[in-house]
Amino acid sequence: xxxxxERMRWLREEIEAANKQYYLLDQPTMTDADYDxxxxxxxxxxxxxxxxxxxxxxxIRVGGEVAKEYSKVRHLEPLLSLDNAFxxxxxxxxxxxxxxxxxxxxxxxxxxxxGLTVALTYENGLLAVGATRGDGxxxxxxxxxxxxxxxxxxxxxxxxxxxxxxxxxxMPKASFARLNQEREEEGLSxxxxxxxxxxxxxxxxxxxxxxxxxxxxxxxxxxxxxxLGLHNQREVLAFxxxxxxxxxxxxxxxxxxxxxxxxxxxxxxxxxxxxxxxxGLVIKVNDFAVQQELGFTAKSPRSAIAYKFxxxxxxxxxEDILIRVGRTGVLTPTAVLRPVxxxxxxxxxxxxxxLDNIRQKDIRIGDHVLLQKAGDVIPEVVRxxxxxxxxxxxxxxxxxxxxxxxxxxxxxEGEVAYRCQSITCPARQREGIIHFVxxxxxxxxxxxxxxxxxxxxxxxxxxAADLYSLTFEELIPLERMGKKSAENLLKAIQESxxxxxxxxxFALGIxxxxxKAGKVLAQRFGSMEQLMHASLEELQEIPDIxxxxxxxxxxxxxxxxxxxxxxxxxxxxxxxxxxxxxxxQIFAGKSIVVTGSLERWDRREIEKVIEDHGGKAASSVxxxxxxxxxxxxxxxxxxxxxELGVQVLSExxxxxLLKQQD
Numbered sequence: 001x002x003x004x005x006e007r008m009r010w011l012r013e014e015i016e017a018a019n020k021q022y023y024l025l026d027q028p029t030m031t032d033a034d035y036d037x038x039x040x041x042x043x044x045x046x047x048x049x050x051x052x053x054x055x056x057x058x059x060i061r062v063g064g065e066v067a068k069e070y071s072k073v074r075h076l077e078p079l080l081s082l083d084n085a086f087x088x089x090x091x092x093x094x095x096x097x098x099x100x101x102x103x104x105x106x107x108x109x110x111x112x113x114x115g116l117t118v119a120l121t122y123e124n125g126l127l128a129v130g131a132t133r134g135d136g137x138x139x140x141x142x143x144x145x146x147x148x149x150x151x152x153x154x155x156x157x158x159x160x161x162x163x164x165x166x167x168x169x170x171m172p173k174a175s176f177a178r179l180n181q182e183r184e185e186e187g188l189s190x191x192x193x194x195x196x197x198x199x200x201x202x203x204x205x206x207x208x209x210x211x212x213x214x215x216x217x218x219x220x221x222x223x224x225x226x227x228l229g230l231h232n233q234r235e236v237l238a239f240x241x242x243x244x245x246x247x248x249x250x251x252x253x254x255x256x257x258x259x260x261x262x263x264x265x266x267x268x269x270x271x272x273x274x275x276x277x278x279x280g281l282v283i284k285v286n287d288f289a290v291q292q293e294l295g296f297t298a299k300s301p302r303s304a305i306a307y308k309f310x311x312x313x314x315x316x317x318x319e320d321i322l323i324r325v326g327r328t329g330v331l332t333p334t335a336v337l338r339p340v341x342x343x344x345x346x347x348x349x350x351x352x353x354x355l356d357n358i359r360q361k362d363i364r365i366g367d368h369v370l371l372q373k374a375g376d377v378i379p380e381v382v383r384x385x386x387x388x389x390x391x392x393x394x395x396x397x398x399x400x401x402x403x404x405x406x407x408x409x410x411x412x413e414g415e416v417a418y419r420c421q422s423i424t425c426p427a428r429q430r431e432g433i434i435h436f437v438x439x440x441x442x443x444x445x446x447x448x449x450x451x452x453x454x455x456x457x458x459x460x461x462x463x464a465a466d467l468y469s470l471t472f473e474e475l476i477p478l479e480r481m482g483k484k485s486a487e488n489l490l491k492a493i494q495e496s497x498x499x500x501x502x503x504x505x506f507a508l509g510i511x512x513x514x515x516k517a518g519k520v521l522a523q524r525f526g527s528m529e530q531l532m533h534a535s536l537e538e539l540q541e542i543p544d545i546x547x548x549x550x551x552x553x554x555x556x557x558x559x560x561x562x563x564x565x566x567x568x569x570x571x572x573x574x575x576x577x578x579x580x581x582x583x584x585q586i587f588a589g590k591s592i593v594v595t596g597s598l599e600r601w602d603r604r605e606i607e608k609v610i611e612d613h614g615g616k617a618a619s620s621v622x623x624x625x626x627x628x629x630x631x632x633x634x635x636x637x638x639x640x641x642x643e644l645g646v647q648v649l650s651e652x653x654x655x656x657l658l659k660q661q662d
Contacts, residue, residue, distance in 0.1 A: 004045060008052055011042040013514070031373075031380055036084065051636050052620050071141045073131040076164055077223055079117055080136065081299055082282065082306040088261045091283070094305045095257035098285060101293055106286040107260050108233040110251040111267070112306055113218055114195045114277040115170030116202065118146060120219075125159035127152070132203070145202050148211035151218075153244035160228075165240065167219035171198040172275050175214035193345070194277050216276070219245035225288065232286045250274075253286060264307050271309060272343075280308040311372040313382060316340040318367045321352065321396045325404050327431030327509050329419040333358060333396065335369075335381055343373040350379035355398050356416045366393035402427075424561075429463060430456060432509050436464035440515050441507030442496040446489040454478045464507070465565055467493055468572035501528060501578040504569075510556045512549040520545065521553075523614070528566060528576035532557045542589075586657075587615025590626035593641070596634030598651055609658070621646060629654050 015038050018030040046053045085091050098105055119139060121129040130146025131139035146152055149169065156163065171179070176194040183191075191197035201213040219240045222230065230236050234253060241247045254260050264281055271278055284304040285291050291303035320336040333352040340347055350371065352358050361383055363369065368388035369381050398418050402409055407422035420428060433452050437444035444467070455461045460474050470493065475486040499507075505518035513521070524542055525531040531553075539550035556562055570576065592615050594606055601609075606629065607617035621628060621640045627647040630638045641648055649657070 004049065005052060008042060008045050008049070011038055011045070014038055015042065017514075036086075051640070072134075073119075073129060073139050073141045075119055075131070075134075075137060075139060076121075078136050079119065079133045079139075079166070080296070080301060082304055083297075083300045085283075085305050085307045086310070088264075091257055091261055091264070091305070091307060094283070095260075097302065098290075098294065102290050105255075105290060106232075107254050107257070108237075108251060108284045108286045109254060109260055109263055110220060110282045110284070111248055111274075111278045112280040112282050112308075113168040113170050113248065114193070114279045115168040116195065116199045118142075118167060118169040118202065118217065120146065120152065120165045120167070122156055122160060122163040122165070124161060125156040125163075127154050140203065142202050144207040145204060145210040148207055149215045149217050151216045151246040156243045158243065160243075163243075164223035165219050165245065166221040166223070167217055167245070169198055169202050169215055169217050170194065170276050171201065171213065171215055173277065174275065179213060217246060218248045220247070231288055233284050233288075234286060268309050278309075280306055282306050312343050313370045313372045314340050314342045315368060315385065316347075316371050318363060318365055318369055318381070318384075321358075321363075321365055323399065323403050325402060325420055325425060325427035325431070327428055327435050328511060329402075329421065329425065329428050330417045331398065331402070331409060331420065333398075335363070337369075337371065337379075340371060342371055342379070345373075347371065347373070347379045350381050352381060354416045355396075355418065358396055364393035364395050366390075404428075426456070433461070433464045433467075435509050436507045437467070437496075438507075441503055442499055443492075443503070444489075444496045445492045446485060447492070451478065451481070451489075463565060463568075465568035465572060468497070468569070468574065497572070497574045499575070501526075501531075501576055504528070504574065504576060505531075508556075511552045513553065517545065517549060522578035526578050528570075532563075532566070585614030587613045587626070590615045591618040591622075591624055592616065592626055593618050593621050593628045593637055594631075595628060595637040596631030598629075598631040600651060606654075613658075 015035070018035055018038075083094075085094060117133040119129075119131045119133070120127060121131075127147065128143075129141065130143045130152075131141055133139055146169075147154060171194040173194060176191070176197050179197055180191060191200065197213070198215055201210050201215055204210045220237070222228065222236050222239065225231075225236050225239075228239065230239055237247045237251065252263055254263065260283055267278070267281055282304060283306075285294065291301065294302040296302060317338040318335045319338055321333050322336055324332045324334055326332060333355065335350045335352050337348050337350060352363065361381070363381060363384050367384040369384045371379060372382055373379050398409065400409055401407065402420035402422065402425055404427040405420065405422050405425040407420050407425060409418050410421055411418045422428070430449075430452060433456075434449055436442055437447045437452075442464075447467070452461075455467075455470075455478070458474075458478070460470060461467060470490065472486055472490060475481050475489060476483070481489075500522065502519040502522035503515075505513060505521055506515045520542060521531055525534060534553075536550055536554050539545050539553055540547060545553075566576075587610060592610050594603065594610075594617065598606065610617045615626070618625065621637050621644065623644055623646075625641065625644075625646045627649050628637065628641040629649050629651065630641075631651060638648065640646075
């Protein structure tokens with residue numbers, strides 16, 4: 001049982017990390033297939049153990065986060081995601097569920113544009129607000145950028161008093177190719193695909209840059225359509241077109257699911273013939289009355305489903321296998337491939353992850369292999385083709401010494417990873433600095449991998465602490481570093497000093513210590529000095545800090561190199577203390593469970609109150625639970641609390657407790 005509990009926690013962390021990379025940072029690190037597999041596994045475990053479902057589980061989450069640079073916009077209605085179908089049988093099962101409610105149904109099938117959801121609000125016919133999806137309930141205000149997209153009308157045909165429209169912002173393939181060519185010529189990193197290019201463009205702080213990116217927009221939904229006399233999706237699309245929106249012309253209406261399946265198969269073979277990327281089709285019940293009768297799950301409407309195209313596979317040859325050394329010293333093998341066109345772009349490299357993966361798939365240098373870009377994003381070697389072997393293929397052997405610094409390589413017991421043992425390895429230093437300056441760590445804008453490499457090559461820095469001693473005169477000679485860029489970079493470095501202890505702990509790259517753990521440790525110890533002197537026993541007593549993380553923390557802070565690095569940061573004036581809590585920490589160290597329906601609190605609001613007062617909003621009841629806050633229709637968690645003798649408070653009693661202390 002404990003193994004399943006730990007597995008669920010690991011799945012949530014992995015999925016949320018992937019969500020952040022994909023939705024907030026526009027840097028996907030996981031294929032769609034891997035993401036869907038993790039989500040399906042978590043769903044199945046939560047079905048077996050409903051008491052272990054957390055309020056922030058990604059199974060009921062809808063997306064990413066709100067970037068700090070933008071003001072927040074609360075959506076009139078949540079932007080829900082859609083359940084996925086991967087096969088004809090999945091679509092037939094969807095149809096069976098629909099026909100349990102109605103015997104007669106029309107389906108509208110629309111192309112699933114590979115872009116990002118943009119919500120538009122019009123007041124008296126004029127565009128007032130444009131917003132991203134955000135977390136589904138609260139998005140980012142990108143109105144200035146939205147107004148640069150020519151396919152989005154600034155004024156509607158009619159002066160509708162209030163109109164909320166949803167659609168997909170995307171980058172046409174021609175614009176994408178031109179943008180990447182320009183970035184290559186400027187020595188900048190290129191975008192992975194049009195979807196990420198569109199997301200990055202619409203989230204620019206300078207709307208002039210957005211205007212140069214030549215984005216487009218397809219509208220597909222009107223909120224409150226019934227109030228406008230619209231009764232089905234076909235009428236909505238016609239209304240949108242009449243008001244001046246661009247509606248994707250490829251939508252079809254079918255009476256049977258077999259017609260839908262045939263169209264999905266047809267579009268799968270024709271998907272690359274459009275001037276924009278599509279990654280599937282969206283099937284919706286046409287009639288709104290039937291849609292309402294079908295209702296919703298926690299995160300999806302039951303009246304619609306997204307059919308995702310199968311990954312396109314092509315054959316190529318593994319010409320070599322090279323090693324990349326990451327910030328924690330992990331050696332990652334990468335396949336050098338004979339260049340091949342797959343899912344609309346040329347691929348010449350693909351990560352092989354680790355030696356176990358290579359052995360399991362029996363991939364050798366010289367092998368013919370099948371390659372795919374699952375979700376049309378990240379290249380992946382699916383399998384080798386044994387029938388193509390000639391006997392001249394070479395088995396890959398993990399090097400005994402780091403290719404970057406020639407230090408010994410070791411595989412720790414119980415791990416698949418091989419690691420360089422030198423903390424002064426140039427590759428580890430480079431990757432560690434890249435992590436140190438990243439958004440959720442020290443957040444130093446303008447300090448990308450290319451600039452960091454230049455600083456290292458010029459011997460201006462040897463580690464991240466040296467960033468704080470850089471001068472204007474040292475930066476100016478760097479390639480593509482103008483006066484304004486140098487001034488902005490120095491300002492960003494200076495501002496990062498005030499990030500505080502939590503982000504700094506994450507920035508240090510301590511094994512198994514992520515962003516959340518950094519916040520927990522900062523709240524518990526208050527300063528770097530206190531944390532560095534914490535014992536293993538003290539660390540293990542903290543909720544969310546397991547034995548492995550505690551051992552790594554003690555080991556990390558025992559290293560002389562760590563002490564010297566932190567001393568350098570201290571001399572540079574980096575703040576190493578936690579922000580003092582604005583509320584009395586009356587629940588410090590206490591685990592509190594909320595269950596049932598509350599009258600005056602939103603679930604997220606009451607959990608934030610608990611955390612603001614030092615407590616942990618837990619998802620399951622145990623003997624260590626301080627108390628349970630129970631609302632109406634409290635179920636098994638209340639029963640378990642009563643069985644264990646855990647104190648149970650009503651909503652009123654909890655508020656009285658707060659007022660006594662605040």
